[in-house]
Amino acid sequence: MDLVRLVLGGLGMIGWLRRHADAFRGRGDSAPTVPPMDGALRPNTLLETARVLLRIDAPDSLVATRDGVLFSSSAGVFRLDPQSGTVASVRRFEHAVTCVASSDEVLAVGLEDGSIRLCRAGHDLPALVTLGGQRLVCPTALAFRDPTTLIVCQGSARNSPNHWKHDLMQRESSGSVWQVSITDGTSRRLAGGLAFPYGAALGNGDVVICESWRHRLLRLSDGSATPVLSDLPGYPARLVAAGDGGFWLSVFAPRSQLIEFVLGETAYRERMMRELAPEHWVAPSLSPALSFLEPMQGGALRSHGILKAWSPTRSYGLLVRLDARLQPIASFHSRADGRHHGVTSCVEIGSQILVSSKGGNAILALPAAAGDTP
């Protein structure tokens, strides 16, 4: 027993030494490195120049239904005609809407207070407020597996959806993914210990989720979570199936060396969180900096009043097309000098794709075939 304790203690000591050596040298987990946007992720301006279908405050959670496209904006859920761009209110709630999913009969809506409302024509089903006996805190994404089974992503067990920056800066990994029966409210945890799961989609019978703070996609099957796409250059948000068997991935903010560095500096982060308003933190952002009080864009370059497209930036617009193996094959960008940042969701309607730019306060429409690499 003593020997086991000694070995474990030794291993712990080696791990501790390695972590500190890595932090000292800036390598391993402490390396402030960021993968490049190249290959299929090569920057372009397709998202920036996309047609603006609708200007509305912080649109989010685009969902295709047989009656049109639903999306959320602050405390309301709206229906959008993808052709004309006309909008109709579907439902308003007392709290901000954080995510939406729809089966043919049920509309599931996650709210900022942590509850999930299940709306059905005629009468509503009881709201989901707990999962596995624990209070629901942070519903970030919903997807119907079948008409009675809902996949729920809980981004964090400690922070509400609106406090996502806190969750990142606290380096939380208390998120989880659940499968819930909406008929009897029973739930089963599919995965736990996740760093802000922010999107879920079904692929080949398995659930594929986005783990934002670890910049990767995971396939959940038979109780195991397998990384299928790692080391993304940004923080992934919602994932939806594409018509050709692939997927569309929204990336709501870019990674940067400065932010990676700050994430490795615990004392700095704690003081920053204690003393500054969140919008002024050195952290990812949904929208481009507009206030002079905001921190410099990590060395953003401005020449003759024009911001260079390749400047280091805290906000960015990125939509990625993945193939059936979940590998990137094309991408749509709004770069540092653009405005269509903070892409949180998208939906494919016929030959076009609608994109919610939460940071740019717009819903965009662009041809799905655009961005194909030659």
Next chain:
Amino acid sequence: MTDATPLIALRQITKEYFGVPAIKNVDFTVMQGEIHALLGENGAGKSTLTKIIAGVTTPTGGTMAIDGRAVVLRTPSEALHHGVAMVFQETSLVPSMTVAQNLYLGHEKFFNRLRGLYIAAQQFLQSLNFNVDPVAVVGNLGAAQKQMVEIARAVLQKAHVIIFDEPTAALTPEEKRYFFALVRRLKANGVSIVFISHALEEALAIADRITILRDGELVVTDNASAFDRDMIIRAMVGRTLSDQLYHRQGGKARAPHDKVLSVQNLSMGALVRNTSFTIYSGQVTGIFGLIGSGRTETAKIVAGVLKRNFFHGGEVRLRDRAISYLLPRQGVLDGIVYVTEDRKIEGFFEGMSIAENIFAGRLAAKGPKLVSRKDMLELARVWREKLNVRTINANARVIELSGGNQQKVVIAKSLVQQPQLVIFDEPTRGVDVGAIAEIHQIVKDLADQGLAVIVISSYLPEILNLSDRILVARQGRIVEEFSPTEATEEKIMYAAVH
């Protein structure tokens, strides 16, 4: 060409090795003050012909005349006595001695005053307009300056004819320009130049006359203005290779498979500066950049040959696993192979046979614990056939092979390691056109087999022909990416220099 009488005239020259003719009934003339390019595939007989002129070997048949008088040159010193000097590809300078000491090596007086030697060397170098410090140690000089010292030594020994064997193979573009200026100055002073080159543009640009050999026989000698690139290639190989070499076949780029390598914010001193790029399997990724752009250094860090900065040196991820090698062998075991740009120094063991070199590659990977000569020869046979290495047998030493065949051996030595990522650094440098096509095909086949392939090249047509993605490096980092359909030589060069 100031005189109608040839300075050197070879008639019906034949040289046989063990009854096999290396050159056969070749006529060759050098006029006074001309630049004469000697072209041909590897094995065409260029080196044999020049070695006969320089007295390194003696012909089996035919006659040679210098200034109209028949001569038989048995040694290089006899040739030098007649004003003929040869500058070999590997310089024959003593690296630990100064420039002045090298210039006067073999001609020292009984008592030497070093200061006087340096003054004389300085005056002589200035008379040639060569900007080389006579006090500098030769080992510290660049390739172009070493070349200058070689030339100066030849001129000092009163050579009227200087023969260069692939003089520009090791030179950077800037150094090449400088070298050509030197050659033109020598020509203006009445010195005749004969040079062997595989770079056809060079021959077309600076030569007055061009002679082309094929399979040991003279094909044509004519004024350079009578040739164009296609004509030269046709004469060299008996077919038009230009399309095959430098025009993209099929047009469409290969689609990427999986991400194999991710280089993130990699830094090494001032040579590699925060560079990032991704490499995918099933594709050829071409990396273009001028000298000093950090291409080779980046590749060597990936392969474990060089070390990144100790602090904040960035990350290299192989299939999403961070890697950092103390030794290149660890990279080889992980499936990364680097085919060097300097094959003679880093690519093969020159004293060993083809079979031993290829087997050494296998030993570096997970090879057998015991060396079996039978296995070694069998492995060599398989790879000689696969890569079409032209040689008498597997026991031939690699140093005896032509440049193209040497390169194929280096490639075979790498491929026996069963890599998943192959990095070719200047794969066709100093290689004849026939071998270029074969090496290009090897590169393409590797990508078709699903391997990740990187080709680093300074030659834009090669990058454009081979690459499915083109990355451009400048000042230590990747600055631009092009798809083959949008890339042009102008765009790539603009990205490389701006």
